[in-house]
Amino acid sequence: MPKVKPHRTSPSLDMTPMVDLAFLLVTFFMLTTKFAPEETVVVDTPSSISEIKLPESNVITLTIDNKKRVFFGVDDSKTKTQILQKVAAKYGVNFTAAQAKEFSNLPNFGLPINQLGSYLNVEKEERKALNAQQPGIPIDSLNNQLIDWVMEARRANLALFKKQTFIAIKGDGNADVPTVQQVIKLLQERDINRFNLITDLENAPVATK
Amino acid sequence: MAEIQGKADTGGKGGKKRAKKMSTKIDMTPMVDLAFLLLTFFMLTTTFAKPNVMQLTMPVKKTDDVEDTKIKASQAMTILLGKDNKAYYYFGLNTPNDKTVPKPELKVTNYSADGIRKVLLDRQRQSPEPIILIKPTEDAKYKNMVDILDEMNITNQKKYALVKVYKDDLDLIKESGL
Numbered sequence: 001m002p003k004v005k006p007h008r009t010s011p012s013l014d015m016t017p018m019v020d021l022a023f024l025l026v027t028f029f030m031l032t033t034k035f036a037p038e039e040t041v042v043v044d045t046p047s048s049i050s051e052i053k054l055p056e057s058n059v060i061t062l063t064i065d066n067k068k069r070v071f072f073g074v075d076d077s078k079t080k081t082q083i084l085q086k087v088a089a090k091y092g093v094n095f096t097a098a099q100a101k102e103f104s105n106l107p108n109f110g111l112p113i114n115q116l117g118s119y120l121n122v123e124k125e126e127r128k129a130l131n132a133q134q135p136g137i138p139i140d141s142l143n144n145q146l147i148d149w150v151m152e153a154r155r156a157n158l159a160l161f162k163k164q165t166f167i168a169i170k171g172d173g174n175a176d177v178p179t180v181q182q183v184i185k186l187l188q189e190r191d192i193n194r195f196n197l198i199t200d201l202e203n204a205p206v207a208t209k
Numbered sequence: 210m211a212e213i214q215g216k217a218d219t220g221g222k223g224g225k226k227r228a229k230k231m232s233t234k235i236d237m238t239p240m241v242d243l244a245f246l247l248l249t250f251f252m253l254t255t256t257f258a259k260p261n262v263m264q265l266t267m268p269v270k271k272t273d274d275v276e277d278t279k280i281k282a283s284q285a286m287t288i289l290l291g292k293d294n295k296a297y298y299y300f301g302l303n304t305p306n307d308k309t310v311p312k313p314e315l316k317v318t319n320y321s322a323d324g325i326r327k328v329l330l331d332r333q334r335q336s337p338e339p340i341i342l343i344k345p346t347e348d349a350k351y352k353n354m355v356d357i358l359d360e361m362n363i364t365n366q367k368k369y370a371l372v373k374v375y376k377d378d379l380d381l382i383k384e385s386g387l
Contacts, residue, residue, distance in 0.1 A: 015237050022244040029251030046352040048359040050263040064351070168262060173352035177290070177345040180354065181373075188267055196262035199355060 040108050040131045041065050043172040047202035054196060058157050058165045060150060061198075062183060063108060066174040069136030070146055070183060073108025074153045078160055080104045083152040087113060090148060095120070110134040113145055139182055147186050154192075170198040263358060267371070282310065286332060286339045288325065288357060289378055291317075292348030296325050296357065297385075300332070303377050315385040320356045329364045341369035344378060 043065050063071040074080055081104045088095055091113050095103070099120040111119055111134050122130060137146045150167070157165045167187065171180055184195065282301045289297040299313035318324040332339050341361065345354050354371075361369050 015241060019237055019241055019244060022241065022248055026244055026247045026251065029248065029255060033251055033255045045260075046355040048261070048263045048355055049363060050261055050359070052262050052264060053259045054262045056259070170260075171351040171355075173350060173355075175351040176347070177349045177351060177354055178347050180351050181345070184267060191269070193267045193269055195265045195267070197265055197355060197358075198260045199263050199359075201261045 040110065040134065041069070041071055043170055044174075045170060045198050045200055046173040048197075048199040049202055050199060051201065052196075054168060054198065055166050058161060058163050059168050060153050060165055061108060061168045061170055062146075062150075063110075064169065064171040064175045064179055064183065065136075066172045066176075067136075068176065068179045069110050069134065070139055070179070071108045071110035071134070072137050072146060072149045073106075074157075076157070076160070077104040079153055079156045080106070082156040082160075083149060086152045086156075087145070087148050091145075093117065110136040112138050112143075139179075139186060144186065146183070147190060150187065150192070151190060166196055167192060167194070168196045168198050263355065263362075265358065265371075280340050280342075281337075284337050284340045285342065287313075287342045287344060287378065289374065289382060290343070290345040290349035290353045290357060291382060292346070294319060294350075294353060296320060296353070297382055298325070298328060299381070303375075303381055305377055305380070313381070315381050317385075320353065320360070325357070326360055326364060329360060329366060333364065333366070338368070339366070341366055343369060343371050344374040345371075346374050346379065346382075 041063055043063055059075050061073040081100055084100055084103050093113050102120040139146045154165045285302050286300050291297055296318050297315055299315045301313045303313050304310050343357055
């Protein structure tokens, strides 16, 4: 028998299918990527073994940092536009259309409503410097703006999406308990009894019984 | 790398100028490089990771005609979250005004696996099953609160409540000097 000759293949192979796939994936990721919004305040959340994930949408995030400041954030920009109108009307503050548009792009904020306008007038890049000085949303019983934001956001979300809103509390590990409890108490007074505490994941220990 | 192949030399014989025959194959390597670069970039920046949450359900607001649920002293266990990551605990009830109830013995521990978790697991082996009252003091950190709620999940403790701290409990800490 004659020796079987090895089939000689050209070293350059057809890359077309690979490129097709690569571009398909690029397109997919480009369209689905939602860049994480820049945080106004950096908080270091404590860890827990809970594996429940935060829901995708309809989330109000109340950030509490270690200087007793409370920040309010809601995920949908349509909701934000609506609540700004409502809350502004309640406190007799007026916002221009440009300010309202800026507000709808804001991930979260921690300002009393009368300071919000001047903050929105500042250029986006320069706001970063101001973020450290945000005093937090007033939560004391005399001037309780936080509850207005939360209630209006819940109402707007319900009207827009016909779904209940989740309240997520994102507290810094070193935040003090009285502030957290005050926030929880305020919401409880309005019959909001379910909270999601945002935590980091830690490995579950093997419970020895 | 990126040259277009097949630039055939037609030989300068002054003949008819032919249209240059171009090969249809081009080198795709740079394009593929770019495609994969973008692919990697978008894959890494995509926020897949949704944050984890711990669910906390507080009791519905109390109306005046509903009384507080009474807890038997044999079931009650109180954890006080103190400052400097200290966790105080005692069994039974703390009612200094009621002389028939003996004063509970306050103990101190920490939030580690050998600390409060061990205490909880030991207590759970005894009957009746405990009901845990968690009372964060003003000096406690939010981290402590999350830690103790997490311990409830770890030890499978079903009945627990986050309640306000009373002056009696603060006095107990002060007296014990722990």
